[in-house]
Amino acid sequence: MTQTTHTCPWCGLVSDGSTLSCLACGASIDAHAVVTNSGWSELPGRKDMAKLQFGNSFCQIEGVYVPVADMSLASGESVYFAHHVLLWKDPQVNVTTMGLKGAWKRLLSGMPLVMTQAHGPGHIAFSRDAPGEMIAMPLQSGQAVDVREHLFLVATSQITYDWFQTGIWFTTRTGNESETHYPLGMFMDRFYAPATPGLLLLHAAGNAFVRMLQPGQAILVKPTALLFKDPTVQMQLHFEHPAGTWSSWRSWGNRYLWLRLYGPGRVAVQSAYSPLEDNGRNITSHSGATEQHWG
Amino acid sequence: MKRCPKCTQTFADTETFCGFDGTKLISDSPPPQQNQIPVGTPVKTEAPHVASSPAASEPFERITCEWCQGINQKTALSCWSCGAPLDVKNLVSESGWREAPRIRDMTEIHFGLSTCQVEGEIVPAAELNLGQGDSVFFEHHVLLWKDDHTPMSVMSLQGGIKRALAGMPFIISVAHGPGRIAFSRDATGELVVLPLHPGMELDVREHAFLLASHHISYSYVRIKGLRNILFGGQGMFMDRFVTSDQPGLLLLHGYGNVFERVLRPGESIMVEPGAFLYKDSSVTMNIESQQLTTGFFGGTGMNLARMTGPGRIGIQSMYVHHHTD
Numbered sequence: 050m051t052q053t054t055h056t057c058p059w060c061g062l063v064s065d066g067s068t069l070s071c072l073a074c075g076a077s078i079d080a081h082a083v084v085t086n087s088g089w090s091e092l093p094g095r096k097d098m099a100k101l102q103f104g105n106s107f108c109q110i111e112g113v114y115v116p117v118a119d120m121s122l123a124s125g126e127s128v129y130f131a132h133h134v135l136l137w138k139d140p141q142v143n144v145t146t147m148g149l150k151g152a153w154k155r156l157l158s159g160m161p162l163v164m165t166q167a168h169g170p171g172h173i174a175f176s177r178d179a180p181g182e183m184i185a186m187p188l189q190s191g192q193a194v195d196v197r198e199h200l201f202l203v204a205t206s207q208i209t210y211d212w213f214q215t216g217i218w219f220t221t222r223t224g225n226e227s228e229t230h231y232p233l234g235m236f237m238d239r240f241y242a243p244a245t246p247g248l249l250l251l252h253a254a255g256n257a258f259v260r261m262l263q264p265g266q267a268i269l270v271k272p273t274a275l276l277f278k279d280p281t282v283q284m285q286l287h288f289e290h291p292a293g294t295w296s297s298w299r300s301w302g303n304r305y306l307w308l309r310l311y312g313p314g315r316v317a318v319q320s321a322y323s324p325l326e327d328n329g330r331n332i333t334s335h336s337g338a339t340e341q342h343w344g
Numbered sequence: 345m346k347r348c349p350k351c352t353q354t355f356a357d358t359e360t361f362c363g364f365d366g367t368k369l370i371s372d373s374p375p376p377q378q379n380q381i382p383v384g385t386p387v388k389t390e391a392p393h394v395a396s397s398p399a400a401s402e403p404f405e406r407i408t409c410e411w412c413q414g415i416n417q418k419t420a421l422s423c424w425s426c427g428a429p430l431d432v433k434n435l436v437s438e439s440g441w442r443e444a445p446r447i448r449d450m451t452e453i454h455f456g457l458s459t460c461q462v463e464g465e466i467v468p469a470a471e472l473n474l475g476q477g478d479s480v481f482f483e484h485h486v487l488l489w490k491d492d493h494t495p496m497s498v499m500s501l502q503g504g505i506k507r508a509l510a511g512m513p514f515i516i517s518v519a520h521g522p523g524r525i526a527f528s529r530d531a532t533g534e535l536v537v538l539p540l541h542p543g544m545e546l547d548v549r550e551h552a553f554l555l556a557s558h559h560i561s562y563s564y565v566r567i568k569g570l571r572n573i574l575f576g577g578q579g580m581f582m583d584r585f586v587t588s589d590q591p592g593l594l595l596l597h598g599y600g601n602v603f604e605r606v607l608r609p610g611e612s613i614m615v616e617p618g619a620f621l622y623k624d625s626s627v628t629m630n631i632e633s634q635q636l637t638t639g640f641f642g643g644t645g646m647n648l649a650r651m652t653g654p655g656r657i658g659i660q661s662m663y664v665h666h667h668t669d
Contacts, residue, residue, distance in 0.1 A: 097443070098435055109437050113446075114466070114532050115600025115662035119437050132636060132646050136661065137615040140650070146636045163636045165646070172439040176619075176661040180466075180532040180600065 058082045059093045060187045073248075074185040075099035075110055089258040089318075092182055101185055103205050103248040106169060108185075116183040117176045118203060118250050122169025129210065130203040132165040134175045134252075142171035147210075164210065175203050177252040181321065184251040184276075188242035196277045198234040200251050200319075207247030212236045217272070217286055217308065219335035227333065232272035232286070232306055232325055239280065251277065255321030262312025269307040274322040279314030286338035304329075309339060346371060355415075410434050411445050412539045425593070426537040427451040427462055437603075444536050444602035444658070453537060455557050455593040458521060468535045469528040470554060470595055474521030481518045481562065482555040486527045486597075494523025499562070516562065527554050529597040536596040536621070536658065540587045545625035548583040552596050552621055552660075560585050560592035565625075584625065596622060600662030607653025614648040618663035624655030 055066035058081075060074040070077050076093035083091040101108040105123035110116050117136060120128060129147050138144070147164040167173045186194060188208055195213075204210065217233045240249050253276050262268065262282060269287055278284075287307040306325055310316050346355045346369035355369055407416045407430050409423035422429050428445030435443040447468070453460040457475025462468050469488055472480060481499050490496075499516040519525045540546060540560060547565060556562060564581045585594055598621050607613065607627060617631065634646045651657050 098437060100438075107438070109439075111435075111437050111441065111443060111603065112601030112661050114534070117601065117603070117661045119439055119441065121438060135616055135646070135648075136619055136663070137613055137659065138648070140612050140614055144634060144636075144646070165636060174439075176600065176663075178662055180662065 062187070070096055070099040072100070072102045073187040075101050089260045092184060092257050092259070101248065108248070110183050110185070114180050115176055117174050118183060119172065119174040121172050122167065124170040127166050127168045127206045128203050129164050129166045129206065130175055131201070132163060134177055134202055135165070136174040136176045138167065138173040139171040142173050143168045177202060179254045179321070181252055181254040181319065182257050184253055184257055186249040186251065187246060188240065188249055189246050190242050190244055193239060193241040193280050194249065194277050195280055196238040196240065196251060197275050198236055198238060200253070200276060201238055202250040202252045204240060204249045205247040207242055207245045208249055209241045209243060211239045211241065213239055215284070216336055217284060219286065220333050221330035222333045223330050233275065233284070233308060253319040255319050257317055257319050259315055259317040261315055262310065264313040266312040268310050268316070270310060270316070270318050271322060271325065272306065272308040273325055274318040275308060276317040276319045278310065278316045281314040282316055283311040285309050286336055287341070288338060289341045290343065292343040414539060422448060422451045424454050425539045427453045441603040441605045444534055444598070444604060447535060447537065453593070460593070460595070462535055466532055467528055469526050470535060471524065471526040473524050474519065476522050479518050479520040479558040480555045481516050481558065482527060483551065483553070484515065484517045486529055486554050487517070488526040488528045490519065490525040491523045494525050495520040529554065531599050531662070533597055533599045533660070533662070534602045536598055536602050538594045538596065540585065540592045540594055542587050542589050542591055544587050546585045546594065546622055547625050548585065548596060548622045549620055550581055550583055552598070553583055554595040554597045556585055556595070557593040559590040560587055560594060598658070598660035600660050602658060602660055604656055604658045606656050607651065609654040611653045612650050613657070615651055615657070615659055616663055617647060617649045619659040619661070620649060621658040621660045623651065623657045627655040627657055628652045
């Protein structure tokens, strides 16, 4: 008798294929990778009520338009989250706060000041406020991922939470008034599983697409569309001036602001993204950037 | 044995209303003999409302809808009175939440002499073909389109000033049959079809109701307690829909996905107040606050609604408010 194995196309978990969906990320066992001609992969199909396991706890993903992560926490296990994503909980689930470093900077940059922790045993559920996809990212020990701010839903206690300055900014000036813009936000979240594997759940607005960049390979994405990236992927600003418009480097004119991402590593984008704040005024200074003039 | 005088289906003696059209059942006396009808008297025969009615000789098998408990023909693919697919297994999470049935595109729902067709799946629309004598009421901002000859009126409401002050609709519009009219809301979500059986009371988050049939009486209940008003996420009032002796049809629109759970007597669950969609009037709701602090930098308060059974509670997974103004 031969032993059959199944390798999940999304998270790489090897299983015997006896379950309908991957226990680590919920991807359907019978789903095939859907890849565009340009190399972007859609998230693997996930059946409604797909069940994931982390430690002795479970997570069921319910719904299709605005999915809900319904967690059954085992005794001694916990998850953390920003308090505004809490949908419901059993009364006995204990909720506490988690200490965060750099509270003053987080306060100034509009990031959640309080990270909330829920301790098992009991049920607790989370959802966001926009139609989209729930992304389950099992992190293996030693693995890290950088996530754009406000997209994180919930993570297990095995994963550490940190943040770093994006270093992506530009300043505009009109008269004596100057304004600094952070197209990607001032900070990005970094999630890291130092010793033991953990589960990270993100919520993408609209659909999510993932692509693997080769070393040195670059791609331009709208900054607010970025969902996550591997820490090995580097970022910088890119200004693009289309042909037929009167514009120069430091003048009012039509321009496109891009985020240039360099491989190696994974990058993911979401299809529904907020408009980028750019008042079109003179750019007086900026972080490291490239530029393209057409015509 | 009892019989529906409208659609002629037969039911057990224990049932009071027809599972297909809600008409009060009558005793199933044997039909008059043909030779008892005077010669020349026109014989009126009404076709049953279910197209796939079984032959009289077949034993009558029925499917009970798991969502609304409506009775359906064994060949039906979707419920006659709520549109729920009958050939799809109920989706219930391990924690006991049941997903609202995902109504198939173009499914027809029946009430009185009218039909309602559910169209679309991302932001579904409810298209009504109102029969003569039937009517529905609704908030005017959910109106999508109507035939120009479909009569309209307004419903008189008590406490108009209170409603205006509380941000609730001041005017409830009524559309009368015959004619066609359609409704939809302003965000991705699900249509929740709730056929109300006689004697039911349902409390609904304000502005969440799409339409209700005329057999349902509409009022509002003031939310008690300052904390419940300030932190309950839905203002001062909730809509209340009550049926007396006749069934009615109530359509809600939930943002995102909608889930329902039945709480046992005394059982509680903590719910984000903005996620609350509807509940049986027997379910109590109280806001409880928890302060999340980080020392010097203060912190934030988290308000959750403690819902205590017995009864049903419905929630929506996308709980931000999408004001149309």
